[in-house]
Structures are given as structure tokens and as C-alpha cells.
Amino acid sequence: MNDTHPVPPEINEKIEGRSPRPSIAPRARQDQRARRVFFIITLLPVFLILAVTIALLVRAWPILQAYPLGDLLFGQVWKPSDKLFGFGPFILGTLWVTVVGVLLSVPPCLLASIYLAEYAHSATRSFTKPVLDLLAAIPPVVYGVWGLLAIVPFVEKVLAPFAKRWLGSVSIFSVNQPTGFSILSGGIVLAVMIAPLIISVVYEIFATVPNDLRHASLAVGATQWQTIRNIVLPQVTPGIIAAIVLGASRAFGETIAVLIVVGNVPQIPTSIFDSAYPLPALIANNYGDMMSIPLYDSALLGAALVLLVIILIFNILSTLVLQRMLRRKWA
């Protein structure tokens, strides 16, 4: 930022007699000033993240002081009126919904991006990419309503009876609450929501592998699939993992669409057909109500802090990996 500009000789001549240190031409000074202003504007988002984190920390401080962190994170009972503030059910609820969403989303997304990057005709590609972007532009509340009208009944009337009949002995598939408002419904909605993100990031990662490598493999008579498996996939694996983590962090923070279909029962889930109460839903549903209960406000903002920290870690890690991969140079 503090690089000085070379002073044009004619100006330098003019000022030489006056000052031992060459001063800066007005034009250059203007440049420098503008540069500083823009730099500060660019830094604003960074300050914003810090500010939000600090504000949450300050507001959550009372509850962090009142209870040990372990009790808050792993406490299993949420009863603010009885001064019980266990985030456990919410954290677990978020994890369950996220994991189910990611597990459902990743296999088809990987296959789709491999197809798009390696097999599809360029015409198919130029048609599919905008459609995927469109999918990403649908507002979450619309996904939520779709989940409520289509997925919840589907889980209730088709998947739950099916699981009851065939998978009853496996505890994570046992049907304890046959309403359809369940982790599975939330997971299905999330899987669809994060698909465009995962597909487009993985596709970009595949595009960083130079064609020379593919051709070298094809030239000795390898099939396209052998080339992908032996040459391309080993190159892109870290990027695929980063894309999945990015998708997971998106799923982790998704609020409204999940809130509508997941049932919002603060319990420790044991089956994908159980209802759950994810962290974002807790905050969205309750902040602003019942604020007279002592520490309630602080507890909710503590939950927000937990959510923010987890998502920040996920995002920073995956962004670092992805940036390195997208910028990598080939010998």
C-alpha cells in the first residue's frame, strides 16, 4: 500500500531546489489517496465479520459466565424457564440434518459434475450450467414450502411405511414419530438446495486439470473412465472434499427451509424419521419472544455464536483448499 510512485523528471527538476526529499506530484498523491479509500472499503467485510463475532461474544457473555462451556454445548435439556440451557439437542439436530443432506446430495452431485466436466457435449454444458444457477437462485422459503407440500407427505406416506416394513431393525431408520416432519425431510430439502453449489464447484475443480494429462492417458489406449479414475480424480480429490465441506456449511446455516419441514422438537434424535430442532431454527423461532426470562436472550445469542464459529471454520478451511487448487500451476 505504501509504494511510492516514480516522480516524473520535469516535476522533480522543479522541486529539487526546495526540498531535499522529492515530494509527490499532486496527481500521484490523489492516486494514493483514492487507493487508500478503496482499500478500506474492501476491508470493510473483514471488519464486519469481526464486529459480528465480537458483538455476539459480548451478548453471549452472561450465559458463558453463568454455565461452563461444556454444560452448554453438551447439555441435553432446554428449559429456559427452569434455567436449563442445553444446546445439545440443537447442535445434534443441526448435525443430523446436515449429514443426511450431504450424504443424499454428494453421490448424485459427483456423478453429475463428472458427467458435465468430462463427458457432456459443450452444448449440454452451456444449457445445464445456467439451469443449475437458476436452481441456486430459488429462495429458501420456496424450497421450504415445496418440502412441506411434497417431501413431508412423501416421507410420511411412502418412506416411513417402507422403513417400518423393511428396515425396522436398524435403529437410525426406526419410525418413532410418523408425522413426516423429520430429519429425513429436512435432509432431502437441503440435499436439493446445496446440489447446485457442489456441482458447480466440483465442475470448476475438474476444469483445472489440463487436457494434456487426459490426452496422455487416452493416447496409450486408456478408456475415458480409466483416465478419469487414474489421472483426473487423484488430482481433484482435495477440491472435491472442500466442495463438500462448503456445501455442508451452507446446509448447516440454512434456516427457513429446514425449519418448515423438520418438526422443531428439542430432543436428541436417534433416527432419521425423528423430528429435530436445528440451531438456526431455534434462533429464528424464539428470538424476540419470552425475553423476560433471565439469560434467555444471552443463551440464544450464544447459540448464534456457536453456529457462526462452526460455519466460519468450515468456510475458511474449504476456501483455502479451493483457492490453492484453482490457482495451482502446472509444470
Add this chain to the structure above:
Amino acid sequence: MDTHIQVKDLNVYYGKQQALKDVNIEVPKKQITVIMGPSGCGKTTLLKSLNRFLELTDGTRITGEVLVDGQNIYDREVDVTEVRKIVGLLAQRPAPLPMSIYDNVAYGMHIHKMRNDRKEYKAAVRHYLEIAGLWEEVQKRLHDPASSLSIGQQQRLCLARGLAVEPEIILGDEPTSALDPISSQNIEARLLDLKQQYTTVIVTQTLRQAKRLADHVIYMYMGEVIESGPAKEVFTNPKHERTRQYLEGLF
């Protein structure tokens, strides 16, 4: 002349643009055929029609036939991986696979499951590294990444990798254009050694290289084959005005 490859009425289009026009040539067996011509004349397109690499580009349309030992490689019955196993390609820039030196040479053999056990693979890797003139330099570092080699060594590694799947034909797409003079000489020497056993087709931009290597010459201009024949005849007594101009360096 014993013909190995025969190209019949080959036309190639990239989208609406025609890259090859009614190409009819014959490539003699176990000799070096050099394709010459100004840039953009379709040399590389013709070369890549011989191992079906053209179809890797979307929007390419190909009509006509390419017969290798009398079999049309564009026939629907023909497995493209078999074609590419028989017709090896040495690319313009060496493209070592992101694995060890050893694994680069063994790669194609593994793909085609050509050996039975580790010992046989080891012996074969050594054999082809020797043929490519690289064994001496790399025998102590076979498990280093291939990218640690110099660019000239990388190109010889690519040659070894190509030869390891036992092709009958070697294609070279300006295989020395990215190399320094010593490495280029080295590759040229390899190709001359190998012509006893392989039919070789080389694209080159340099006339001197063509004169050093060629037994048989194909001269192309604007997607058409202007002249083809034994090197001696074409170089000393070109039949075509354009060929003569090119050889004299008029363009």
C-alpha cells in the same frame, strides 16, 4: 512399397470450417513419414486423424476412411482404445502423468494388463526406458515424480510410456518443438533407431528436421495434400510449384 496406413477421401470439419479436404495418402511400413507445410495447413489434424484424437474435440465431423493394415479405424465395430494402443502418440509438449517415473512407463501396460507380475512389469519398464535412452539417467530414481525430470527427459519418458503398450505406429506431433537442441537431437536419434521396428509419422515445422528424418514426405497446404512421395524425390525434384517454393523458403 509396403503400405501400413492408407487414408482415403478424408474430410475433416471443425464446425463449419473444413480442416482437411479429400486427403488421400499412403504411409509406408517401418519408415519415417514426415508431414510438412505452413502452420494451419492441417498437418496436426491429419496426424490426429490417425489415432482418432480428433473426436476428442466437440463439433468435429469426419468423413472418409483411415485404413491401418486394411482395417478402417473409423468403423463402428472398431474399439477406439485398441486403435490408440496400436497407434502411439508423442505429443508436442511432454505430458508426464502426475506419478512416478516408473508408474508413467507402467501405466499403459497396467491399463491393458499386459504383464503377469511385478517382476515382469519391472523388466518391461527397464526395457522401454533403455529403448528411450533414459534408463542410465533415471535408474536410481525410478520412484521420483516424473515432473522432477528435465523437459527433454520428460519427452523421452513419454516415448517410453508410448512404446510400452507395444504399438506398431508412432505418431509425433512436432515432438521436439518444446525441447532444447541437444534434447531434440536425442529424440531424433531415438526415432531413427526405432524406424526398424515401427512405422513413424512425424509432423514438423522445421525443414531441416524433415530432411534429417524423412524417408517419405507429405506436403500440405490449406488442408490439402499437395504432394507426397519418397523424400529424395520430393526434396530434390518437387513436382509441384508450391512444394518447391516451400522448400526454397519462399514462404
